[in-house]
Amino acid sequence: MAIEETERRVTLGWRETAAKAAVFSTLRLKGLLLPLGLLLAWEATSRLELIPAYLLPAPGEVFGELAALWRSGDLFDHILITGWRVALGFAVGAAAATFLGALTGSSRLLRELLDPTIQALKAVPSLAWVPLFILWFGIFETSKVLLIAVGVFFPIYLNLVTGILGTDRKLVEVAKVCGLSQLDLVRRVLVPATLPSYLTGLRAGLALGWMFVIAAELMGASEGLGFLMIDGQMTGRPAVIIGALILFALAGKLSDALIEAVSKRLLSWQDGYGETQETPNA
Template identity: 45%
Template sequence: MSSSVTQPKIDTAVSTASDSSNHIKPKIILIVKGITLPVVLLLLCEILVKNGVIEPYLLPAPSSLWQSFIELSEGELWQHIWTSTWRVFLGFFIGSGLALIFALLVGLNKQAEAFLEPTFSAIKSIPSLAWIPLLLLWLGIDESSKITLIAIGAFFPTYTNTVAAIQGVDRKLIEVAQVYRLKYLRQIREIILPAASPGILTGLRNSLSLAWMFMIAAELIAATQGIGYLLSDGRETSRPDIVIIAIILLALLGKITDSLMKYLEQYLLRWRDVVK
């Protein structure tokens, strides 16, 4: 009797371990595929620089970048990273927060759309660099001008995607809500916003990516700290190693924050797996 009870438990454990192994292997293969191209490019750069095909003052060997990174990290590198990061997140929260408010107003109200949409469409077409002289005149070179520029960059992806998502909600869902005589605010909370949430979260994710781009534009023009300042300082002092390290840091920070937003999106939209 004991043997017959133990056997199913062993089979279950083996099956669970096998399933876990089957899930891990594709992830490892995916990671290997993802890092293949960067590794090949690094090796190619190392070979070309070491053999004199490319001059070190134009493109330093990847092996020499580590020493430059150590030197920077012993100085104010972490302060630069922290400064840029909090600027991005503050500008992102301000810009995307305002975007959600206006997008809800425009998406749910035809009169508001008639008044606001033409203006927002025109402002959206203005390049980021065109804002910088005006913001410097109005707000000076302090943090307010940088945060405002980042907020402008974060505003429009969230606004555009949210309006499109709300207006794209299936009318049949709203008709069903009206049949059950749900109040308007309850329709918004329980029908419209859940149905539009994939588009809204996509807009927020795009806004965060664009916030990093606008941060660089702000820090390249007027800043004494930040990753954008490192880029500018590396150019002015003819230090391509500093420029490349700053670019790598931007790529890593952008990837990390985008991955965090992706996981948040998957968590908030986990109900879709239940529906399926």
């Protein structure tokens, strides 16, 4: 009987895994419908000449321009340097946000001292930092990475502090009654309670990192996708500008999907509404 029960559970597990994989694939395919529809509309607009080609070139021209840049090796260099800037800026901004967010979230005194200033700085537009960073750090990589880090910092900080302050007080009180040490309280209560908000902040921060890299590459860059867009503007090549926009969208989506996949594994214990939507009826 024990063997039969084990086989039954294994079979049910395989079926559930296969069903989730099928639903996941279906959802991914549905996500391609809108981009494909936009691509077809774009192609139709170009063929019917509804918009002049110097304003909106045909998809074939855009992808042809990207293919030419790829064959020359320039496109790979532009993608690599922009990706490196975003990755480094994201690491610096996320580390600073995690450190300050943990401090201000866990200490009322530090929150009253630091949080008002941080919230005020959050409202400063990204381009407003550019002249100051050029003055302080020059036009080289340091200023670019720090500008990206500024963009990454605020959503991660805000989500982490919100997650800590939103932790159910009853859980903390029960943990203290049970005699948990401060380290165990953080590990068993605060981290699981805060993790969903923190991971959401990481995704939002990464998205802003891709936005801020364009402003960063205005600061005397000679490589990168942002530079490629500016070069396309200066030389009157709209195909290059649109191609760089498409690459930004793809890079942002791929990096976001990576964090999303990690988030799903770390939050596999959750039984949220989204999980019920993805699971087919028996």
